[in-house]
Structures are given as structure tokens and as C-alpha cells.
Amino acid sequence: MKFECWREPDEGALFVVTGASGTGKTTLVKAALDIVPGLGWSTSVTTRPPRTGEVDGVDYHFVDSARFESMREAGELLEWAEVYGNSYGTPRAPVLSALSAGRSVLLEIDAQGAAQVVVAFPGAVTIFVLPPDLETIEGRLRGRSTDDEAVIQRRMRDAMLQIGACGTFDYLVINDDLPSAHDQFQAVLVAELLRTGRRPGLVASMTRS
Numbered sequence: 098m099k100f101e102c103w104r105e106p107d108e109g110a111l112f113v114v115t116g117a118s119g120t121g122k123t124t125l126v127k128a129a130l131d132i133v134p135g136l137g138w139s140t141s142v143t144t145r146p147p148r149t150g151e152v153d154g155v156d157y158h159f160v161d162s163a164r165f166e167s168m169r170e171a172g173e174l175l176e177w178a179e180v181y182g183n184s185y186g187t188p189r190a191p192v193l194s195a196l197s198a199g200r201s202v203l204l205e206i207d208a209q210g211a212a213q214v215v216v217a218f219p220g221a222v223t224i225f226v227l228p229p230d231l232e233t234i235e236g237r238l239r240g241r242s243t244d245d246e247a248v249i250q251r252r253m254r255d256a257m258l259q260i261g262a263c264g265t266f267d268y269l270v271i272n273d274d275l276p277s278a279h280d281q282f283q284a285v286l287v288a289e290l291l292r293t294g295r296r297p298g299l300v301a302s303m304t305r306s
Contacts, residue, residue, distance in 0.1 A: 103134045106295035109201035111192065111218050112136075112286060113211045116226030117256035119237035121272045125226060125282045126205050133286050136201045139192055142168065145183035158188070176206060176213035187214070201290060208262035222289050224282070225266040229273030231257075 116122035130138055142158040144165050153159050160168075165184045168174055177186030187204055195202045204214065214221050228234045234256050238249050263269060268285045272278040293300060 100132075100134050104296075104299070105135050105199060106201075106290050106292075107199055107298045108295040109135065109196050109199050110286075110289050110295065111196060111214070111221045112201065112203045112289070113214050113221050113223045114203060114205045114226065115208050115211045115223070115259065115262075115266065116272075117228070117234060117259040118252050119234040119256065120226045120228050121275065121278065122205060122226040124275070125270070125272070125278060126203060128279055129283050129286055130203065133201075133283060133290075135199075135290070136203055136286065137195055139187055139195075139202050139204050141185055141187055141206075142174070143183060143185045145185070175217055176210040178207060178209045180207070185210075201286075203286075208259050208265075211266070212262075222268070222285075223266040224268045224270060224285055225263040226278075226282070227260065227263060227269055227271045229271060231260075233273075 114122055114126055126138075130136055140154065140156070140158055142160055142165065144160060144162050145157070147153065147157070147159050151157065162184070165177075165186065168188070169177055169186065173189055174186035175189040175192055177184060179185075185206075187206065187210070192202050192204075204210075206214070211223055215223065228237075235249070235253055238244065238252055238256075244252070270278055270281045270285070289295075
């Protein structure tokens with residue numbers, strides 16, 4: 098896709114992307130951020146220690162448990178969840194600021210967090226990235242060669258729980274062929290940004306007498 102003559106919408110969209118570990122959702126998200134105009138990333142906050150190569154404020158906002166709890170109690174998080182003993186959340190203020198300025202925001206979170214966002218923002222656009230089949234997830238998890246059997250089984254159970262919620266999402270993208278999945282994912286984003294309701298200024302300019 099190319100967008101040399103793209104017209105920004107008057108109203109941005111809040112996109113929520115979910116998918117079980119091993120479905121390739123992060124790959125789809127990163128490509129879309131490079132291609133779709135006016136689309137920004139919301140950096141999550143976490144109590145998890147930084148991994149090698151991760152940069153504070155870029156990959157995550159790394160905080161201690163006390164700070165995270167303070168943010169949660171003050172209502173500073175749009176959504177939050179605990180995963181494998183670590184807390185993750187989406188800061189509310191940057192999302193609201195971007196949307197009010199007409200920019201679009203993409204959140205990559207789990208199904209639990211997605212449900213929280215939809216309650217707070219009923220107009221959020223939800224997308225679930227699916228594997229072609231369940232065997233593919235297990236193969237991808239084993240292909241990483243970094244986890245022991247207990248971890249793989251735990252991640253498979255978590256994947257099944259995540260996938261169980263796919264029927265509540267607006268769109269389903271099956272990642273059985275990566276180039277095709279990229280096209281499908283970006284098509285959803287662009288179609289939502291082309292909605293008439295997001296472009297009242299264009300409508301007014303074309304229909305004035």
C-alpha cells in the first residue's frame with residue numbers, strides 16, 4: 098500500500114489488537130506503523146525488568162510495583178493486567194491526547210485488556226490476529242528454542258484462553274501467509290479511517306451550496 102496523497106481524517110481511531118503468543122501480531126503492528134499515515138503507538142507501562150536491548154520510554158515505561166499501583170489507583174491507566182507475575186498497563190493521558198488531536202492510536206494488548214478498553218471507549222476498533230490452526234501456534238512456540246516444556250505448555254494454555262475471546266472482536270485476521278496478513282490488517286485500519294463519520298469536514302466541503 099502507498100499513501101502519497103492521503104488526507105488525514107478529522108477524527109482518529111483507537112485500534113486494539115490482540116492475538117495469542119506466536120500469531121505474529123507484533124510483526125503486523127510494526128509494519129502498519131511504518132505504512133499507515135497518522136497512526137501512532139501507545140507505549141505501555143510495566144513492572145517487568147527491561148530485557149536486553151529494550152529502551153525505557155520506547156519499548157515500555159519501566160516502573161516499580163509501587164508506582165504502577167499508584168497509577169492504577171489514580172485512574173491513570175486505560176487498562177491493566179497481571180501477566181506471569183508482572184503488571185502491564187496503558188497510560189490513559191497519551192491516548193486521549195492523540196485522539197483529541199485527530200491522530201489514531203494502536204494498542205497491542207491481551208483480550209482482558211481489550212475488554213477494559215471497549216468499556217472505556219465503546220468506539221474502539223478491535224482486531225484479533227489468529228493462526229491458521231492451533232498446531233501452528235505450538236510449532237512457533239517450540240521453534241523459538243528458548244523455553245522449556247513447562248513454559249511452552251503454559252503459553253499454549255494462555256493462547257487457548259486468548260483465542261477463546263476472538264468472537265467478541267470486530268475483525269479477525271488469519272496469519273497463514275504473512276504478506277496477505279499484512280494486506281488484510283492494513284486494509285482494516287485504512288477502511289476504518291475512511292469512514293464518513295471520521296471526515297465531517299470533507300463531507301461539509303463537498304456538500305455546501
